[in-house]
Amino acid sequence: AQTVTQSQPEMSVQEAETVTLSCTYDTSESDYYLFWYKQPPSRQMILVIRQEAYKQQNATENRFSVNFQKAAKSFSLKISDSQLGDAAMYFCAYRRGFQGAQKLVFGQGTRLTINP
Amino acid sequence: DAGVTQSPTHLIKTRGQHVTLRCSPISGHKSVSWYQQVLGQGPQFIFQYYEKEERGRGNFPDRFSARQFPNYSSELNVNALLLGDSALYLCASSLGQGNRNQPQHFGDGTRLSIL
Incomplete structure (x- = not known):
């Protein structure tokens, strides 16, 4: 069974600074996707960024980027120029890569606080 | 376009009762998945439905059941409610099983409180 671990229950950062959230996962498969989701107090889970395991290039979405280390099974999220609106719970998630796979395996989450 | 909609927003039940939660996927999405998120934890997968058939089930007791309708909306039913529910x-909805590179889009959720 696949597992996802987020070892940082809480993180805080000054506005405009950079913060990195950690995630490790365990799987015996070679074809999979990794995701970072953001969940603000409004509760809706919002996709931040995704990475396909076969792609060596790290994904980037504006101020959000990942450091994907496949051999180490590590998938960290870097948020640059942090903004107050980035405050939320962040979840790392894993999904198998075959067609039809929909089950997401989530980590425990990291609560990110942005200090003005 | 409307996103994934869930109803009700909040529900209060007592132990032993039954509850039905509803979900309407994004227009054009044929796959619906259900997750349970206990306070302070990450979501846990319960079910996935595609074209009205169950395509995946998580480690939940038989008190949990679901179904998908011809319009792709879905219901999650929980019987004999426990405090731990x-x-x-x-x-969450997605296009379906023909496209491997597709994200899931989540609704705002239903907060279920058991007294």
Whole structure:
């Protein structure tokens, strides 16, 4: 069974600074996707960024980027120029890569606080 | 376009009762998945439905059941409610099984409280 671990229950950062959230996962498969989701107090889970395991290039979405280390099974999220609106719970998630796979395996989450 | 909609937003039940939660996927999405998120934890997968058939089931007791309708909306049913069923129930939709590179889109969830 696949597992996802987020070892940082809480993180805080000054506005405009950079913060990195950690995630490790365990799987015996070679074809999979990794995701970072953001969940603000409004509760809706919002996709931040995704990475396909076969792609060596790290994904980037504006101020959000990942450091994907496949051999180490590590998938960290870097948020640059942090903004107050980035405050939320962040979840790392894993999904198998075959067609039809929909089950997401989530980590425990990291609560990110942005200090003005 | 409307996103994934869930109803009700919040529900209070007592132990032993039954509850039905509803989800309408994004237009054009044929796959619906259900997750349970206990306070302070990450979501746990309950079910996935595609074309009205169950395509995946998580490690939940038989008290949990679901179905998908011809319009691709879905219901999650929980019988004989326990205090431990108190959680946020999330519904997510996606296009379906023909496209491997597709994200899931989540609704705002239903907060279920058991007294």
